[in-house]
Structures are given as C-alpha cells and as structure tokens.
Amino acid sequence: xxxxxxxxxxxxxxxxxxxxxxxxxxxxxxxxxxxxxxxxxxxxxxxxxxxxxxxxxxxxxxxxxxxxxxxxxxxxxxxxxxxxxxxxxxxxxxx
Numbered sequence: 037x038x039x040x041x042x043x044x045x046x047x048x049x050x051x052x053x054x055x056x057x058x059x060x061x062x063x064x065x066x067x068x069x070x071x072x073x074x075x076x077x078x079x080x081x082x083x084x085x086x087x088x089x090x091x092x093x094x095x096x097x098x099x100x101x102x103x104x105x106x107x108x109x110x111x112x113x114x115x116x117x118x119x120x121x122x123x124x125x126x127x128x129x130x131x
Contacts, residue, residue: 054106061088086117
C-alpha cells in the first residue's frame with residue numbers, strides 16, 4: 037500500500053485497484069489475468085488466486101462480495117481463500 041503525507045489530511049493511503057493487484061500477483065506467479073480468474077483448481081493457480089484475494093482484502097474499504105464478483109466466486113470462497121493464504125504463510129514462517 038502506498039502512503040503519502042497530506043498537509044490537510046495527514047497520512048493518506050492510496051487504494052490499489054483489484055485489477056492492479058491481480059495483474060501484479062499473476063505476473064509474479066507467471067500466469068495471465070485470465071488464467072487467474074479462470075474456473076480451474078490447479079494448485080499453482082489456486083495459490084496465486086488466494087494471494088490476490090488476500091491482498092485485495094487488505095485494501096481500505098475492501099468488500100469480500102466485490103472481490104468475489106471480480107473473480108466470479110462467492111464471498112464465502114473469498115473468506116476461505118484469505119484464511120487458506122494466511123495459514124499457508126504461517127506454515128512458511130514456522131518452517
């Protein structure tokens with residue numbers, strides 16, 4: 037998240053768009069945006085999609101329903117993705 041200082045409002049964070057986050061994550065994993073949004077259960081793509089959903093959920097004013105609509109999934113799927121990504125990151129940090 038990018039934060040800048042405003043003389044009138046103090047610290048202000050710039051919200052990144054869902055498309056920007058999805059592009060960044062898909063590029064990091066070596067996939068296209070269409071592959072990330074596709075209805076596939078390939079582990080590599082699922083992990084990338086879960087990371088993108090978790091990153092989107094951290095944005096100010098994040099809405100799980102909107103994230104779900106962006107990926108063509110339900111808000112419950114987004115919630116599961118966030119939890120799965122956090123669990124996976126916890127396992128990596130513990131190792």
